[in-house]
Amino acid sequence: MNNDEFPSRRQDDLAESEGRGPLIKKIFLWVVGIIVLLIISGAALFFFWASSAPKISRNELASQSTTTIYDANNKVVSRLGAQKRQYAKSSKIPDNLKHAVVSIEDRRFYKNHGVDPTRIMGAALNNVFHRSDGTQGGSTLTQQLVKLSVFSTAASDRTFKRKAQEAWLAINVDRNFSKNEILEFYINKVYMGNGVYGMKTAAQYYYGKDLDELSLAQMAMLAGIPQSPTYYNPDVKDTQPATIRRNQVLNAMVRSKYITQAQADSAKQESVTKGLDSSHGNTKTNDVNVKEPVVDAYVKEVLAQLEQKGYNPQTDGLQVHTNMDLGAQQKLYNAANNSVSFQSDQMQTGVAVTNPHNGQVVAMLGGRHTGNTIYGLNRAVQTNRSSGSTAKPLMDYGPAIEYLNWPTFYTLRDTKFTWPGTNTELHDFDNQTKGTMTMQDALVQSRNIPAIRALQKVGISRATTFLNGLGISQKKAFTLNNGIGLYVSPLQVSAAYAAFANGGTYYKPYYISSITTQDGKSINYGKNGKRAMSKATAYMITYMLKGVIDSSDGTGTAAHISGVHQAGKTGTTNYPSGHSQSGVMDSWMAGYTKNYSVAVWTGYDQPMKNSISSAYERSAIMLYRAIMDYLDGKNHASDWKMPDTVEAVRYRGRKGLVVKDSKWALQYTAIDDSDSSNSDSSASSSSDSDLSSSVSSFFESRGRDHESSSSASSASTNATSESNNNTNSTTPPSNSTSPAAGGNQ
Structure with a gap:
């Protein structure tokens, strides 16, 4: 066999090379083809997108991008900048x-x-x-x-x-x-x-x-x-x-x-501060006829919400329509800064007004006598102050009706109470106990001990669930102490109370109704609600809270406005025991009609240096009354109608409410709810009214929120009394609002 019969290695390499050549060429052509296809596709997509680009004119190029903020009636309330x-x-x-x-x-x-x-x-x-x-x-x-x-x-x-x-x-x-x-x-x-x-x-x-x-x-x-x-x-x-x-x-x-x-x-070598002009030269305010301090707190939250949505309000030239009622905003500002008496110019307030039907923030005040400060501290949204007894419907009595089906006349003991696991006693402002009283009377008179006993029966777990449904949560677990003081903002309280006003639906509060960008694109925003409680719970809490304002022994009688159907709750927080400061740290008033929910906080930014004297605890109530009088005059609300899941019964000669078909409903005789002799506002028996009136007058003269020290209702049956055993006990936390201080009206 000669060598010609066997291919040489060189021949093999040549053949292999010749075979690879077409393959590489094919791969190269495929890659080039793909690249060309991608370029053509990209160009086609580019021109497709470009064909839908908005038009742009000289006027749009020459105009200066301005974000304009409008109230609910399309009136300009702010332009960025000033x-x-x-x-x-x-x-x-x-x-x-x-x-x-x-x-x-x-x-x-x-x-x-x-x-x-x-x-x-x-x-x-x-x-x-x-x-x-x-x-x-x-x-x-x-x-x-x-x-x-x-x-x-x-x-x-x-x-x-x-x-x-x-x-x-x-x-x-x-x-x-x-x-x-x-x-x-x-x-x-x-x-x-x-x-x-x-x-x-x-x-x-x-x-x-x-x-x-x-x-x-x-x-x-x-x-x-x-x-x-x-x-x-x-x-x-x-x-x-x-x-x-x-x-x-x-x-x-x-x-x-x-x-x-x-x-x-x-x-x-020149300092960047050289030549800076603190008077800002020849600049002047824009054409907005609304004073900046009037709308400052509201606008600040609008800007924050815009940024959360990914916009830059300073450069995007937005048209922002809000839910602000400018008339209410101006009324609120004028009342806080001029007409309502405060202890001093340093005494502060935070106020939020929401619409119970949808969660719209109607008006907001972040402070008073703030000078020319722009976008300053907004006390309407801060959560570092205790709400006092405004917490009781939210954490104690609301859950008791929702989960335990308690009637309004469920009896609770206002007797000596020691915080579980401690030797510390819980007291009210008057350092007295009233014996046995109904849940309704305990809420109207804002007694602390019955509220905490109710929370013990409900349990922290169920109370937490109820609060979460109302938009209230915190990182640490809630405790018994929170039953007479939650760390929440006026906006949170307003939104939570709004759920009582509308029959049990919680709407997340919001400021902006629509945003229009420079290219004409508009985004609308609407209500976001979910059921937080039954209609029965909402109505029964409202029924009891009406007594806070309308009953002679209620703590909020100064908020009464003739012809206005409203319900509400006061709240104060005392200093920790042993603290030398007299007066109270915080004073609240939260209330609502079917059309508006208002929460007012008053106090000092540095409570350890300044306290609210007894004469000015009522400032919160009077500010609430001023804005609610304006709001209801503008949009009068009818009275609430009892849902078919609630039944009115006669209990010891008084009207009471029960959840229909509950065990309590079977024990008492139903009455006609339209009977005027059983008015919703009658929270006390007639035998107590003279004493209640005289005591109420005494506290009014002291400036306290008509906090009565009268005897509890004579109704003291044990048929609906709470157990003597305290369940689900939780040791109160150590904080600036000690439970020993009491006085959470």
Whole structure:
């Protein structure tokens, strides 16, 4: 056999190479084809998205993005910001300012055509390798202008579709407007912090000067602010971030050869605080005729809600419609600051008004005598103060009806009580006990011990479930102590009590009814409710709480308004035992009609230094009365109608309510609920009324909320009495509102 009969290795390699060649070529062609297909598909998708891009006009480019906030009747209540807008034509903008903006924002601005592929790829690589110096991103100055003019910064708008539309519009803007015009639009539109838009206005706000009067360093500072207006604000204590940013701009101007290194070094020697004008130059308030302090607390929460939804209210140019009743807002502000008596200007308040039908926040007050402070502490939403006895319907008696089917005349013992696991006794404000009394009388007279005994019977677990259904929760487990004082905000109390007002549905409170972005897209917001309790529970609690206001021995009789069908509860918190401070720490009034739910807190921000004297415990009630009188006069509410799941019965000569078909309903004779002799407001037996009236007058003269020390109702049957055994005991926590202090009216 000769060698010709066997292929050589070289021949094998050649054959293999010849076989691989077509395969590699095929793979290469497939890859190229896929890339071409992707490019064609991407281009097709780009133009499809671009075809639906919103239109953009000169007016939209030249206008300054303003977020406008409206009340429920479409009246403007706030514009962001508060300063006068000053527009600078291109011929009035110094070259150094133009150069500074272009250098730091888009150094190829005069060469690109609205978008810059090189810049986009560079920004992408910098992000991947984490080597960006933070001076420039992927968007050109023209794209930023388009975004400020048409789109919002909400997370929901950060899509490939929006980026495609933004790029398409930037290309068209570059095609239809000169570079000087585009730069002019941008310089006049950009947000500069502190509610200021446009660099001409910013020059006045920060330096009290016109643009052509600014130094090179000051122009560089203005050019650097827009990337992060709050962080780079030169008018703050820590000026290091502003200084670094200003110097970045100067360095960028050197790289772009607009200034020399020597000029930059000289400008860097100038402090960023040099020339700052505390009077903010020639700026003035805008055309809104509503005083800022009147709506401050409400607007602050609206802005926070916008940010939670992903919007930037300072730059997105939004039209925000809210649920604010401006008339109620102004009435509330005037009452707290002028007509209602407070102990001093330092005594504070937080008030929330909600609509029981849907959870809309109607009005809100975060404080009084706040001066010119904008977006200050909003006490209507703070949760670090005890609610006192306003907690009793929420944690004690509401759950007792809901889970145990207690009638309104269920009897409880107001006798000596020691907190489980301690030697500490629980007391009321009068350091007395009343013996056996009905649940209704205990709630009307705001007795502490019966409330805690009711909570023991209900159990912390079921009480927690009930509270959670009303939007009230906390990280730590609830304890018995919370039965006479929850750490909740006026807004939470208002929303929770609203569930009693509407028949048992809890609606999450909300401020905004709709948002319209610059491109015309509108988003509507509505009620979000869920059943928190039975209609029977809501009605029976309301029936008892009407007595707090209408009964002679109720703690809230000062809130009575003729002809107004309302129910409510007072609350105060005393100082811990052994504390030398006299008076009380907090005073509350929460109440409602079928149309409005109002919660008022009053007190001092530093309660260990200042206390509420007995004469001014009623300030909360009087403020509540003032706003409720206005609200019901505007939208009068009818009385509540008893649901068919509740039955009125006669108990020891008095009217009482029971859950229909419960064991209590079978033991007593049903009565006609329309019988006027068994009025809902009659919480005490007639034999007690003279004594109650005299004692009530005594407490009114002391300024206490008509907290009666009269004897409990003579009804003391054991047929419906609570067990002598305390169950589900929980040791009260050690905190600033000691259970030993009592007095939670």
